[in-house]
Amino acid sequence: MNKKSHFSLSIFLFSIFFSGCMKSPLPPSWDTTFNLPLASRKILMSDIAPGDSIAIFSYGFNIDTINMELVIDSLTEDTLLTLSDIILNLKYVDTVNYTIANLLPELIPFHSQTIDVAALTFAKSDTFVLENETWQVMVDSGYLKIGIYNGSPLRIDSVHWTCFTPDTFDFYAYNIGAGESKIYEYNLSGHAVNNIISYNIEGWTAETTSVLIDTLDTVALNCELSIQKINSLIGKFPACSTNVAVDLRLNPYKIDTAIIDTGSINVKLLNPIKCNFNLQIEGNDCSFLPFTSYIVAGLNDTTGFLNNDSIIPTNPDTIKLNLLLSTTGSAIYDTINNVDTFAINIKLQELKIARFKGFIDTTITADIPHYGQAIDYQNIDPTLLQVDSVCFYYDIYNEINANPLLNILLSGERNLVWKYINVAAQIRQGENYDTIGGDSVTEFVNAWPESIDVSGKVELSGAIDVKNEDKVFGEIGFMVPLVFTIESTLVIEPDSFIALSVPENVREATILDTPKLHIWTSNSTPIAGDIEVFLSNDTLSMINPIISMNLSTGINDYWRDMDISDLLKYEKLWARTRVRLFPGQFRIYSNQKIHIKTLLKIKTRVGT
Secondary structure, eight states, X not given: OOOOOOOBOOOOOOOOOOOEEOOTTSOOEEEEEEEEEEEEEEEEHHHHSOGGGOOSOEEEEEEEXXXXXXXXOOEEEEEEEOXXXXXXXXXXXXXXXXXXXXXXXXXXXXXXXXXXXXXOEEEEEEEEEOOSSOOEEEEEEEEEEEEEEEOSSSOEEEEEEEEEEESEEEEEEEEEOTTOEEEEEEEOTTOEEEEEEEEEEEEEEOOEEEEEOOTTOEEEEEEEEXXXXXXXXXXXXXXXXXXXXXEEEOTTEEEEEEEEEEEEEEXXXXXXXXXXEEEEEEOTTBTTOOEEEEEOSEEEEEEEEEEEEEEOOSBTTEEEEEEEEEESOOSSEEEEETTSOEEEEEEEEEEEEEEEEEEEEEEEEEEXXXXXXXXXXXXXXXXXXXXXXXXXXXEEEEOSBSOOXXXXXXEEXXXXXXXXXEEEEEOOSEEEEEEEOSHHHHHHHHTOOSEEXXXXXXXXXXXXXXXXXXXXXXXXXXXXXEEEEEOSOEEEOOSSOEEEEOOHHHHSSEEOSOOEEEEEEEEOSSOOEEEEEEEESSGGGTTSOSEEEEEOSEEEEEEEEOOOTTGGGSSEEEEEEEEEEOOEEEEEXXXXXXXXXXXXXXXXXXXX
């Protein structure tokens, strides 16, 4: 019997995690756990089986590396804004001053005299000019404030004021003493307003005795117009800045983290008016924001390219955006109303993701590279043979932090007669090995195809954490089982010892708990046996193992306390793992294997 052994060592230290506290003047201390790998080995059945027992039909096909490239495309949000959605925050103020001479010319002869004044009447018609440019708006939200200040020594008994905006507003004020004022406010919602507001005012003064007449004393009339939103406009569009909240929906994704390698953001905005705008899109959920665009009248189409950006949304379902429209005002006259709509389309497209963590309510598909191979039966006419038991196997390694579905289609052809096998398997993280038998597999092989084509795909959905460098790769194939006998206990051990350096933090620290030996085994064969682990500071002293335990079929995890604190004081230790396989006759496949990993877990206290 040919006996081969494979032994490999992978030594690494995991990151040291610690937590502690400090109280002056005591020095710090913390607890640390070290994981010290001892050995790892794989034993393939093809390495220990006799050479003449290899079956006539045992073919494997490599699956080339499949990268699960994740591309997010066409995340789109359409937003319609009317004039009433745009917040203007405009305020216009005009004040008109009238002297006593203007309002009551009959008092001019009494300038600088103290006299008794009988009740008098005054009237005026005038305008408030709120802006030099001519315009008219239909107000959706706003107000008009009318005020009067009496700077004369005469008490105004009453005043009637009529404003034409061109809609008509009336107000009456009573008993306005010297130095006093009255202010009235009107809701302009649904009212038309011009930039020039005309008015008529009529007033009556009360009888006043012994008053000094100064004809330069004034009565001030004030108009304040505030407009937040409008429904229509005739004239030039005013300067404004408005902020509109928009949710960009992420369906079918729920994103915790998306690191973008490349991609683009595209914004289309239909501007129905002649005024030009600056559009700025802001949002804390995306590192590539803010995004700015200059908007002219008509259709605007702007694209920004992304590189090494990220999406980390507050809510996994949506990206919260703010659209800021601003303008310095238009010098072009226009007529617009709510029928004229600002249409905004925001699209994230062709986002190639370097890392995605979240949930996908769809399926990502990566094709398996097509593979074809002619089968060489080495001058044997296989059609004269029939086998009663065949298995299809897959040996796949999955680096993705998810469990994708592997779909494989195998096509075999002889004399233009085709046979097919379809295999679907869930691929967990790490190593995946399984065999599939049955009539369909046996029938496929007994057709003895002259060539076999392999195609398929890997499908991914649900909760995932994927990096673009993660891969799926491995081998698939067919095997006819071989039968061989282990006549006496077969001992498989390494040709040399493995040297391990003990970290200084372990040698000098206090060992808190008994060190634990962790042995993980994966045995896909029916062969039983035992495992012996040796550890010493001297290669000549490795006679007795520190532990001996059973090796059984399947995947098993073993933890054992090891009182080896004295050995951990040495700078260097020597380790080896020996496997003994028990006698018996076995029906087995050549690529089945036994895999063993061992490590020490050491908990120490660093400091005092």
